[in-house]
Amino acid sequence: MSPDLALVIGNRNYSSWSMRPWVALRQVGIPFREIQLWFDEDGHPKGIEHYSPTGQVPVLLADKQPVWDSLAICETAAELFPEKRLWPADARARAHARAACAEMHAGFRNLRGAMPMNIRAALPGKGMNPGVERDILRVAALWSDCRSRYGAGGDLLFGHFTVADAYYAPVAMRFISYAVSLPPAARGYVEAVRNLPAVAEWMAAAKRETAFVAADEPYAEPR
Numbered sequence: 001m002s003p004d005l006a007l008v009i010g011n012r013n014y015s016s017w018s019m020r021p022w023v024a025l026r027q028v029g030i031p032f033r034e035i036q037l038w039f040d041e042d043g044h045p046k047g048i049e050h051y052s053p054t055g056q057v058p059v060l061l062a063d064k065q066p067v068w069d070s071l072a073i074c075e076t077a078a079e080l081f082p083e084k085r086l087w088p089a090d091a092r093a094r095a096h097a098r099a100a101c102a103e104m105h106a107g108f109r110n111l112r113g114a115m116p117m118n119i120r121a122a123l124p125g126k127g128m129n130p131g132v133e134r135d136i137l138r139v140a141a142l143w144s145d146c147r148s149r150y151g152a153g154g155d156l157l158f159g160h161f162t163v164a165d166a167y168y169a170p171v172a173m174r175f176i177s178y179a180v181s182l183p184p185a186a187r188g189y190v191e192a193v194r195n196l197p198a199v200a201e202w203m204a205a206a207k208r209e210t211a212f213v214a215a216d217e218p219y220a221e222p223r
Helices: 016-028 070-080 089-106 110-113 131-150 163-177 184-194 197-208
Strands: 006-009 033-036 057-061 065-067
Touching: 016 065, 016 070, 016 131, 016 163, 057 070, 057 110, 065 070, 070 089, 070 163, 070 197, 089 163, 110 131, 131 163, 131 184, 163 184, 163 197
Parallel strands: 006 033
Antiparallel strands: 006 057, 057 065
């Protein structure tokens, strides 16, 4: 019997951490209920204290048991639904995919700080600095390495859709919003991610949101 799953997320336009597990579950057809909370002006999800000990989104409620970290959520989903192939079957590819996700989880702070996810915005040139440029070069190199080693079976990092693609989907959103110049292979991967049904669905919903969160809008005109 499948567990009862509910995923607590924040604003789709801004919450990159929420996007990752939502896309992972949705893209492979894992059923879940959605609980959306809205950020206040400081970026705090209102009502999160009812769901998470950390005060942050996302949170997966698996038969009411909270799992409160995006990577832990994806690992839990992969364990509960092994037939969905959320990780590559090959052990070496799987280790590589986990390392790529962990690097995103803990790194690229310059990129994340200077180019916060804002799907409905067009911010070409904003946020670029030497640290961000280094992060962008590393992301492009990582994508190229994954694709050349393990991506021969399709357009994604490991051929078919995996957690790694869900993890880098918010990076693709940033590259689109900030019109980042990329090598051809990286541009092609961004388009492949953008065209995933779950990503397209998330983007469309994000663009319908009207909530303005000052903490996530460093480049907005003063109101």
